[in-house]
Structure formats: C-alpha cells, structure tokens
Amino acid sequence: MNKNESKYFKSAEKMHTALLTLLDSKDFELISVKEICENAGVNRSTFYLHYDNVNDLLQETVEAVYKDFFGRFGAEGPGALDIDEKNEDELFLVTPKYLMPYLDFVEENRKLFYLMYEKNEMMGAEKTYETWFKTIFGPILTRFGVPQKEQPLIMVFYLKGIIGVVTEWVRGGCSESKDEIISVIQKCIIKP
Structure with a gap:
C-alpha cells in the first residue's frame, strides 16, 4: 500500500470512529457532515472524497463493524x-x-x-x-x-x-x- 492509499484508509477509519462516537450521543438523523469532520479531524473535502453523504459513511461503517465482528x-x-x-x-x-x-x-x-x-x-x-x-x-x-x-x-x-x-x-x-x-x-x- 502506498502512502496515499494509507492516508485514504486512515481518513476513512477516523470518520467511521467519529460516526460511532456521535451515535453514542445522538440520533443518526441529527448527525451532520460538519460534526463528523470535526470529530474525525478531517476537512469536508476529505469527507466528500470518500462519500456522497452520511448514509454512505454509515453503510461503510457497518461493513467495517461486521468485519470486526467476524474477526x-x-x-x-x-x-x-x-x-x-x-x-x-x-x-x-x-x-x-x-x-x-x-x-x-x-x-x-x-x-x-x-x-x-x-x-x-x-x-x-x-x-x-x-x-x-x-x-x-x-x-x-x-x-x-x-x-x-x-x-x-x-x-x-x-x-x-x-x-x-x-x-x-x-x-x-x-x-x-x-x-x-x-x-x-x-x-x-x-x-x-
């Protein structure tokens, strides 16, 4: 994996973690891209490089969580x-x-x-x-x-x-x- 790929996956991981953290304190429908970015320490442009919307992040987060579960x-x-x-x-x-x-x-x-x-x-x-x-x-x-x-x-x-x-x-x-x-x-x- 090259440096750019590694950075890409680390950003995605940060956003997964941010979403899960935010879900502990509020309903999914109330979570914004801005909050995810602030919590993950990434820019909005980074978010949109990965996802079209918060639902896309949620689906990818679920896949990552399932992978952890089976592990x-x-x-x-x-x-x-x-x-x-x-x-x-x-x-x-x-x-x-x-x-x-x-x-x-x-x-x-x-x-x-x-x-x-x-x-x-x-x-x-x-x-x-x-x-x-x-x-x-x-x-x-x-x-x-x-x-x-x-x-x-x-x-x-x-x-x-x-x-x-x-x-x-x-x-x-x-x-x-x-x-x-x-x-x-x-x-x-x-x-x-």
Whole structure:
C-alpha cells in the first residue's frame, strides 16, 4: 500500500470512529457532515472524497463493524466453519461459543445495532443475511437433512427470532446478563 492509499484508509477509519462516537450521543438523523469532520479531524473535502453523504459513511461503517465482528471468532468463527469436517454438535450455532461474541458486539455497538435493525433495508442487512445463508446456514441445514424448500423459512424464523430477542435486550439497556439472553434464545429454539 502506498502512502496515499494509507492516508485514504486512515481518513476513512477516523470518520467511521467519529460516526460511532456521535451515535453514542445522538440520533443518526441529527448527525451532520460538519460534526463528523470535526470529530474525525478531517476537512469536508476529505469527507466528500470518500462519500456522497452520511448514509454512505454509515453503510461503510457497518461493513467495517461486521468485519470486526467476524474477526472476533478467529479461525473458529462461523465464516471459517469447514462444515464437512465438523460433527453435528459442532454445527449447532446457538451456543455460548457463538452467541457470546455476538452479544458482546451488540452491547458494544448498541446504537449502531438498533439503527441497523430499524433501517435494515437502507443498511443492506438482507444482503448480509443472504450471504450468511449461502455460506454458513444453508449448508448446515442441508447437513441436518432439512429440505431445500424449507431452509429459507427456517432461516427467517431463526434470524427474526434471535434479532427480536436481542433488539428487546438493547431497548431495555442490556440490563439482563448475556448468559440470561443466551438462555432465552436457547429456550426458544431447543426442545425443553
């Protein structure tokens, strides 16, 4: 990477951080380009070199945050699963091993998570879910013998259910422990 590319990416990183910082104290709709630039220590011209508007910055920030999220799993993360090499117990992803990093991520990024949930169409969340389905969940469901025709419906149930529980947790200020939330999710999915 040359010096100009490095400078470009550092400016983008600063603006991601500025947006996340501002989201801690105010609603997204009230955040201006001027505030982002002041908080990031960059000029407006630098902002517009990178983005057309604050929504573009938000989308790129979400992508960066997702990358950080998946990095938390390390080599054993869901994106790195070698489905053919795992036994069925290891492919059951509603365990503390997989849910705890997700809940840590959500708790650290409450406002961003909530914004992503509220504006999932604008944020491209459906595309992300499609990718997860194709690369992770679809092959796992196939391995468990779930017919192809049923797989999208099962995924909607899992995703909407888990996201619904987590969203309520965020709305309540993350007052329940993560272990309690994992227990609730498991009770909804696993037979008692």
